[in-house]
Amino acid sequence: MATKDEVLQYIKNLANQKxxxxxxxxxxxxxxxxxxxxxxxxxxxxxxxxLYYIGGAIIFLGIVILIAQNWxxxxxxxxxxxxxxxxxxxxxxxxxxxxxxxxxxIGSAFHLIAALVIPIGLYVVFDNAGFDVSSLELxxxxxxILLITYLASxxxxxxxxxxxxxxxxxxxxxxxxxxFIIGDSPFLYEWHLIEYQVLFxxxxxxxxxxxFSKSERSSLTGFLYGFGIMGFxxxxxxxxxxxxxxxxxxxxxxxxxxxxxxxxxxQLKSKAFLxxxxxxxxxxxxxxxxxxxxxxxxxxxALVLAGFSVIAVGYMSVYLKNKYIx
Amino acid sequence: xxxxxxxxxxxGISIPILMVLFVIGSIYLPSFFIKPNYNFLYxxxxxxxxxxxxxxxxxxxxxxxxxxxxxxxxSDKEKLYISGQExxxxxxxxxxxxxxxxxxxxxxxxNTNLESPDGFEIVYGSRGEGIFPFLFWSGYDYNSxxxxxxxxxxxxxxxxxxxxYYFFDFLGWIM
Numbered sequence: 001m002a003t004k005d006e007v008l009q010y011i012k013n014l015a016n017q018k019x020x021x022x023x024x025x026x027x028x029x030x031x032x033x034x035x036x037x038x039x040x041x042x043x044x045x046x047x048x049x050x051l052y053y054i055g056g057a058i059i060f061l062g063i064v065i066l067i068a069q070n071w072x073x074x075x076x077x078x079x080x081x082x083x084x085x086x087x088x089x090x091x092x093x094x095x096x097x098x099x100x101x102x103x104x105x106i107g108s109a110f111h112l113i114a115a116l117v118i119p120i121g122l123y124v125v126f127d128n129a130g131f132d133v134s135s136l137e138l139x140x141x142x143x144x145i146l147l148i149t150y151l152a153s154x155x156x157x158x159x160x161x162x163x164x165x166x167x168x169x170x171x172x173x174x175x176x177x178x179x180f181i182i183g184d185s186p187f188l189y190e191w192h193l194i195e196y197q198v199l200f201x202x203x204x205x206x207x208x209x210x211x212f213s214k215s216e217r218s219s220l221t222g223f224l225y226g227f228g229i230m231g232f233x234x235x236x237x238x239x240x241x242x243x244x245x246x247x248x249x250x251x252x253x254x255x256x257x258x259x260x261x262x263x264x265x266x267q268l269k270s271k272a273f274l275x276x277x278x279x280x281x282x283x284x285x286x287x288x289x290x291x292x293x294x295x296x297x298x299x300x301x302a303l304v305l306a307g308f309s310v311i312a313v314g315y316m317s318v319y320l321k322n323k324y325i326x
Numbered sequence: 327x328x329x330x331x332x333x334x335x336x337x338g339i340s341i342p343i344l345m346v347l348f349v350i351g352s353i354y355l356p357s358f359f360i361k362p363n364y365n366f367l368y369x370x371x372x373x374x375x376x377x378x379x380x381x382x383x384x385x386x387x388x389x390x391x392x393x394x395x396x397x398x399x400x401s402d403k404e405k406l407y408i409s410g411q412e413x414x415x416x417x418x419x420x421x422x423x424x425x426x427x428x429x430x431x432x433x434x435x436x437n438t439n440l441e442s443p444d445g446f447e448i449v450y451g452s453r454g455e456g457i458f459p460f461l462f463w464s465g466y467d468y469n470s471x472x473x474x475x476x477x478x479x480x481x482x483x484x485x486x487x488x489x490x491y492y493f494f495d496f497l498g499w500i501m
Binding site: 170187192207210 | 332334335337338339341342345346349350352353449450451452453454464465466467470472474479481
């Protein structure tokens with residue numbers, strides 16, 4: 001019986017000779033540890049699967065248009081049948097189809113329909129019950145119901161798709177619940193609470209993405225890194241404010257965050273970190289140039305300076321991508 | 327060991343929960359410990375529905391800590407479109423507002439500083455808009471008023487921007 005170190009060394013040798021792939025090692029690990037690999041989102045989407053999702057989205061649009069155009073003509077029962085009931089049916093059809101490997105892709109399309117249509121169904125029910133559908137209380141309630149439903153689905157079926165929906169509904173719940181608590185308090189504006197919400201959700205997404213990157217949930221990492229870094233840097237840039245109400249701390253701290261993002265892009269081999277780090281660095285350079293140098297250099301010279309800086313940043317981004325990420 | 331292994335997962339889930347707790351604490355906790363003490367006087371302008379003035383109206387201001395009023399004659403063509411005002415007393419402890427007569431209000435001594443002697447001021451509320459992660463901003467909500475100070479913000483029951491009233495005008499803290 002070989003020791004663990006011997007096995008790892010053997011894997012290294014095989015990898016060095018290109019005789020084994022990362023996926024094969026992961027599959028072997030998953031089989032041994034009893035983790036059932038999730039076929040959906042565990043690999044890149046095939047063309048047919050993309051069509052399933054597009055089909056699901058079109059069905060959702062059809063239901064929305066049907067309800068919207070005939071809102072006053074349809075009875076409550078018809079509206080519920082067209083939305084909530086059809087959403088719940090789509091959910092169970094999705095579960096049935098997902099049990100067979102051959103129909104798992106179509107099953108996921110049904111889950112997409114369910115996740116899009118059930119919230120509309122809940123709105124219809126609460127609207128009929130006399131609730132104000134635009135209120136943050138109701139948004140918190142609906143997103144909370146969906147979060148619990150999809151978290152329970154994830155723990156029951158261990159599917160990445162349910163985890164993705166849990167994260168999305170959790171994000172919706174977070175925003176609506178926090179804003180419900182704050183209401184229209186002046187602190188919402190004065191403390192920049194919306195920017196901080198986006199900042200922390202972005203940070204949370206990146207941490208979750210990193211946590212999933214070393215497991216069978218790694219297919220969610222790209223999505224979480226992408227939206228996480230976009231929200232995080234966007235919020236940090238927004239906290240810097242604009243002349244004459246700029247926040248010096250965030251304006252000075254922002255380039256530090258950018259360089260951390262670029263450093264992490266190399267460490268994590270993440271194109272999302274590199275892309276958004278580069279885009280936000282360009283925006284920052286243009287912002288700072290016009291905020292502080294327009295009066296001293298003149299508008300046209302500031303434009304030239306910003307242009308050269310953007311070219312330099314673009315070159316750096318391509319260099320990092322080619323050398324460390326691709 | 328297990329915590330260290332799942333640190334990023336724990337942090338990723340904890341950060342939004344901690345922010346929710348922080349917001350709940352910062353919004354609700356101060357109201358248990360901090361109480362503003364000074365009531366105030368304000369006016370609301372009477373809505374456009376009454377334009378042009380069919381009869382005379384009053385406008386109010388404060389001079390030397392005392393309330394004064396100016397009568398606007400409906401026959402005065404130059405002032406035809408100046409709206410009248412109604413006087414209100416705000417009870418901060420009860421968080422209720424009531425109309426008050428000029429005669430009653432005139433007996434009160436008023437401090438016109440925007441900040442009360444115990445460090446509170448009347449400010450607009452705010453509102454947020456946007457869809458994560460593309461648009462997110464916030465600004466003043468001119469329909470709501472708050473009394474704010476010492477980390478407390480408490481919504482005031484002021485009926486501005488209704489069918490009958492619009493502009494709110496702060497007159498002074500009652501000393």
